[in-house]
Each structure stands twice: as structure tokens, then as C-alpha cells.
Amino acid sequence: MNWSENDESAIPAEAQAPDAAQVPANTLFMGDSGELALDTRRALVQLLAGPSLDGRRHPKLWPILVRDEAVIRRRLAELFLQLVIDRDVQVAFTRQADTGDLEVPLLLRRAQLTFIDSILLLHLRQRLTQADSQGDRAVVSTDEITEFLSLYERAANTDRAGFVKRVHASIEKIKKHSILQKIRSSEDRFEISPTLKLLFSAEEIQALTHLYQRMAAGETLAQLVQIDSDEEADQ
Numbered sequence: 001m002n003w004s005e006n007d008e009s010a011i012p013a014e015a016q017a018p019d020a021a022q023v024p025a026n027t028l029f030m031g032d033s034g035e036l037a038l039d040t041r042r043a044l045v046q047l048l049a050g051p052s053l054d055g056r057r058h059p060k061l062w063p064i065l066v067r068d069e070a071v072i073r074r075r076l077a078e079l080f081l082q083l084v085i086d087r088d089v090q091v092a093f094t095r096q097a098d099t100g101d102l103e104v105p106l107l108l109r110r111a112q113l114t115f116i117d118s119i120l121l122l123h124l125r126q127r128l129t130q131a132d133s134q135g136d137r138a139v140v141s142t143d144e145i146t147e148f149l150s151l152y153e154r155a156a157n158t159d160r161a162g163f164v165k166r167v168h169a170s171i172e173k174i175k176k177h178s179i180l181q182k183i184r185s186s187e188d189r190f191e192i193s194p195t196l197k198l199l200f201s202a203e204e205i206q207a208l209t210h211l212y213q214r215m216a217a218g219e220t221l222a223q224l225v226q227i228d229s230d231e232e233a234d235q
Helices: 018-022 038-049 061-067 069-077 115-134 142-152 160-176 195-199 202-216 221-234
Strands: 081-086 091-096 139-141 180-182 189-192
Touching: 038 061, 038 069, 038 091, 061 069, 069 081, 081 195, 091 195, 115 139, 115 142, 115 160, 115 189, 115 195, 115 202, 139 142, 142 160, 160 180
Parallel strands: none
Antiparallel strands: 081 091, 139 189, 180 189
């Protein structure tokens, strides 16, 4: 035997310190059994915390998401979630996976939208499309939003202050979901997040626009449902 039993330098590393040799490389804290690196976990948590991971607001996390997209997709899939990512506009978010008839627990909470919320989102989506076609930033103001939503205010409404209050509440709700982001040095002007493109398809926009135009023209929801039912029956 060429080495002494007292010569620790000749003993294999695992035999010298078995506990240290067994600790995974990405262990970050006591009891951590995770496998992902710290920055990958941060990107994953941002997606779960929501509402989105935006390359402009999260410049350090975006390249991590792009680099580790495959492993992040796998982690989300284990929670019945799907990663939606648009590399061109640098926006990503999660949504509930379509599991068909398979009953699964729902991790994400659905936001309840009022009629004004829905109209506002549709308006912002249209403004985003217009700005893209012109190569501009999509920017709106509180006054512009209020003026547009006034088209849907009931003619018989006598509580103008109450209507304006509901409009402002809707703007605040949309801001909390990071779809409207305040422009620096301005109190009432906002940039529309490109995330909105991924939330509404072109078909949904067309259908909603048609519906709301008819409502603005004076048709009630009950009338619209009846007309649609009659049209389906005639087909």
C-alpha cells in the first residue's frame, strides 16, 4: 500500500466529508430539496406571482426565462399550468392548462370583470393594435378613457359622479394587473402593456366589439340574447 491511513489527502473526497459531497449543487437553504438554480427559481416565482414577466420591467429575469424556458415549462405543467410567451414583445405569463375532461385543482384565481372593466380592456386592446400599426407606444390618459366609456353610460343616468367613480375604480383594477403602467412624470397617462395582446385573440376582439357596439346602440342584453337565439334557430 503506497499511502498511509493517516494521510487524508489521499482519501477520496466523498469518504473525507460524505455530507458535503451529497449536497446538491443548487441547495440554497436548510432543507432545500429543489433542483433549479436561484435565478431560475426567481423567474418561476415571478410567473406564479403574476400577472406577468415583462422584459422591460424584469430585465434580469427575462433572459433567464428564455434560457430556461423548457425546464420552467415542465415545472408549470406539474401544476396544470401553461406558459404563454411572446419573445417579440418580451412578455410571458401563465394560464390554466386545458385538461379537457380531466378534473384538476385550479391554482390561478380568475379576475371578476364588471361590464365597464370589459369595455375598458377591449378599448385598450384596440389602442394597442393601432399603436403597433403606427410604430408608436400605446399611451392613454384618464380623461380619454372616461370619454370613451361615456358612450356606454346610460342616457337616463343622473349620477354622473358615480359613473366617473366606477370608471376610475376600473382603471385602478387594470393597473393592479399591470396592464396599465403609469408613465414617469405623469399622473394620469399610462402605457398599455403588450401582455394584452396575448389575453385576447383577434376573433374574441371582433366578437366583443360587435356585441358592445350593439349595446351602445341601445340594445339590451336580453334583446341580444333573443336575437342570437333566433339567428341560430334559422340556421
